[in-house]
Amino acid sequence: MGSRNSDSILDALREHFGCNVAAEPEGEFLRITLPGNTLDEHLVTVYARPLTVDYWEVQDAASATADLFCQGVHLTPLRRARLRQIAERLRVTFEDDVFKAVCREEELAFYAWRVRDAVALASTLLLEHRFVRPRIEVRRHVRMALSALQAKGFQVRERAETRGEHAIHRVDFEIRPEREGVAAAVQTLSPGNSPWLRAEAYAFMVTDLDHQYRHVAVLQDPEFWTKKALNLLHSVGARVVEAREPASAGQQTREVVEEVLGQR
Amino acid sequence: MARRLPPPSPDYVRHVLETPKRLRCSLNELINCLNRDGRVTLPIELEGTTEADPDHGVELNVAAKINLPKSWRASLKVNRQRVDGVDWHATEVKGAGCEPLSGWHRHVYDEAVGDAERNRVPIEDPAPDGKIKTFIESILKMMNVYIDAEAINGQQELGLDP
Numbered sequence: 173m174g175s176r177n178s179d180s181i182l183d184a185l186r187e188h189f190g191c192n193v194a195a196e197p198e199g200e201f202l203r204i205t206l207p208g209n210t211l212d213e214h215l216v217t218v219y220a221r222p223l224t225v226d227y228w229e230v231q232d233a234a235s236a237t238a239d240l241f242c243q244g245v246h247l248t249p250l251r252r253a254r255l256r257q258i259a260e261r262l263r264v265t266f267e268d269d270v271f272k273a274v275c276r277e278e279e280l281a282f283y284a285w286r287v288r289d290a291v292a293l294a295s296t297l298l299l300e301h302r303f304v305r306p307r308i309e310v311r312r313h314v315r316m317a318l319s320a321l322q323a324k325g326f327q328v329r330e331r332a333e334t335r336g337e338h339a340i341h342r343v344d345f346e347i348r349p350e351r352e353g354v355a356a357a358v359q360t361l362s363p364g365n366s367p368w369l370r371a372e373a374y375a376f377m378v379t380d381l382d383h384q385y386r387h388v389a390v391l392q393d394p395e396f397w398t399k400k401a402l403n404l405l406h407s408v409g410a411r412v413v414e415a416r417e418p419a420s421a422g423q424q425t426r427e428v429v430e431e432v433l434g435q436r
Numbered sequence: 437m438a439r440r441l442p443p444p445s446p447d448y449v450r451h452v453l454e455t456p457k458r459l460r461c462s463l464n465e466l467i468n469c470l471n472r473d474g475r476v477t478l479p480i481e482l483e484g485t486t487e488a489d490p491d492h493g494v495e496l497n498v499a500a501k502i503n504l505p506k507s508w509r510a511s512l513k514v515n516r517q518r519v520d521g522v523d524w525h526a527t528e529v530k531g532a533g534c535e536p537l538s539g540w541h542r543h544v545y546d547e548a549v550g551d552a553e554r555n556r557v558p559i560e561d562p563a564p565d566g567k568i569k570t571f572i573e574s575i576l577k578m579m580n581v582y583i584d585a586e587a588i589n590g591q592q593e594l595g596l597d598p
Contacts, residue, residue, distance in 0.1 A: 194526060198504060205526035213554070214527035219504060233507035234474060238499035241475055242511035243518050243553070269474060269501060 204230075206288045210295035212239060216288040220280060230264075230283045231272040236294040245301045248366070258293045262286045309418045310392045311344065311360050317422030318345055318358070318429065325350035326433075332357075336380030343385070347429055356429045357385035360415075363396035371401035378408045386432040390415050390425050444492060444514045446547040452494055452514055453545060456483040457581040459496065466498070467568055474501030480512070480581060496581060498572065505563045510575040511543070518552050519545045522562060522575050542578070 192207035192215060201219040210216060220230045237247060237255070245251070247269065259266035264273040264286050271290040273283040318328050332346035334357075345358040359377070364370050378387050387410040391397055394414035405412050411428050415421030458481040469476040480494040493515055500508040511521035521543035542559045543552040562574035576582065 198506065201504065203506070212525075214525035217506070217526050219502075219507075231502075233504045234499070234501035235507045235509075238475065238501065238507065238509040239523070241499050242497050242509045242521055242523065244513055244516035246477075246516075 204284050206285065208288065208292060210239075210292045211298055212243075212295055216291045218284050218287045218291070220284060222277075223274065226276055227274055228277055228280050228283075229272065229274050230280065230287050231270050232287055232291050234268075234270045236271060236291040237269040240294065240297055243298060243301065245297050251297060254297070255290075255294055258290050262290050262293075264290055266290070310390060310415050310421050313418045313422035314345065314358060314360060314390055314425045315422075317426040318347060320426065321347060321429070334381060334384065336377070336384075337382065338380050341377045341381060346385075347433065349433055353433065354383070355385050356388055356432050357381070358388045358390060358425060358429060360390045360392060362392040363401075367397045367401040368404075371397075371404040374410070375404050375408045378410055387411065388413060388425065388428050388432065390421060444517060444519075446545075446550060448492060449514055449519045449545055450547070452482065452492075452512075453520060453580070455580070457481065457494070457512075457579070458483055458584045459576070459581050460584050463569065463572060463583060466572060470498060470500050470568060475499040481584075496579070498575070500568055500571070503568075505561075505566050505571065508563070508568070508571055510571075510579075512579050512581075518543060520552060520579050522559065522578065 189207045192205070194203075194205040196203050198219070201221045203217055203219055205215050205217045207215065216232070217235065218230055219233050220228050223229050241247065247255075252266075252269075255271075256266045259271055264271055264283065266272075271287050271294070273287055275283040315330065322328050327346075327348040327350070329346040329348070330344065332343045334341050334343055334346070343357040344360050346355055347358065348355040359374060361370055361374055374389060381387075387408070389405050389410045390413045391405075392415050394416060402412065411432055413421065413424050413428055415424070459478060460481070461478050466476060466478070476498050478496045480496050482494065493513075495513050495516075497511045497513060498509070506524040509521070509523040511518045513519065522540070523543070524540045525538070527538050527541075537556055537558055540559050540561050541556040544555045544557055545552040546555040549555070559578075562578070563571035
């Protein structure tokens with residue numbers, strides 16, 4: 173490649189990066205915008221202020237975590253640890269949700285860029301973000317399947333309020349036999365962002381309701397439930413239905429309910 | 437690798453966006469929480485509903501950690517997906533009308549795509565006086581959220597995100 177080509181590319185690169193750099197005062201800070209997009213398709217802005225005659229502080233004003241937060245990525249201890257690792261690799265700090273560095277004035281550009289890198293890398297947490305799928309689809313199929321039990325003389329109540337030893341719970345479906353006997357409580361559970369927390373909450377409900385019900389947990393998106401969370405569900409004595417397909421989940425649930433109520 | 441699950445249905449999101457929404461938290465409480473934690477998540481109730489919808493969660497998020505208005509953010513989320521939002525970026529990307537966009541902008545829900553991430557339209561500075569109270573008042577007005585003063589009296593502790 174001739175020097176003419178490399179020179180023109182170099183000029184184009186300088187122009188591209190140069191036009192994306194800005195520094196403007198904002199209060200006690202200097203607002204510095206640097207080139208290079210995050211995954212969100214925006215440039216990164218960092219804020220610098222003098223601490224002493226020689227030293228400056230550069231930070232992102234918590235905008236990286238605020239951007240994640242506003243897009244549904246809530247900061248769990250695990251995610252905070254990840255962000256701290258990113259900061260450590262880049263030799264900046266991550267404290268109180270802020271990427272920060274303290275440096276000499278001559279190092280300001282270097283550390284501003286490091287903080288920018290940390291912000292850009294933090295945006296990769298968006299890749300892990302997944303939405304909470306509404307439970308309605310699975311519940312609709314479960315409702316349809318359980319309604320068939322009414323013809324057999326069972327009483328089916330949806331969103332039934334029940335008092336436990338410590339709290340009042342709401343059971344998705346309560347199926348009570350026509351004659352005396354223990355009822356079944358069916359709960360549809362989505363893994364959310366923490367299957368373990370969902371399992372813990374469900375386990376609390378089961379133990380709090382003690383012997384009032386035979387419990388059936390219908391798991392939505394079973395591939396996202398961890399083994400540990402599944403073990404907890406089994407250990408509290410719940411029958412677990414893995415709803416891989418909403419349409420078949422209803423039928424499966426009905427069969428399990430009939431089984432626990434001794435009808436099969 | 438986690439599979440990306442479907443977002444809430446566009447019909448429901450449209451319903452949320454069009455319906456006036458109720459916030460059971462006073463402005464002062466909200467500001468106090470922001471001062472303490474730097475961010476706040478508050479459940480939002482749709483007008484006309486009396487109990488929480490078990491299948492959908494609507495929440496308002498505000499983040500304002502540092503007293504630098506351009507670092508403040510707000511979003512309205514359904515099932516943890518942003519369907520409306522306000523933020524500032526020194527960005528030169530294509531806005532809704534394919535115009536270069538920088539500064540304060542609003543994330544507008546795009547039914548075709550099913551999210552509000554790329555569809556941005558420029559807006560006026562929501563806090564021209566640089567005050568958080570003005571910022572919050574502006575975004576509540578924009579997002580059609582009102583503070584239910586009657587409900588605040590005697591309410592239990594706020595259900596804030598940990």
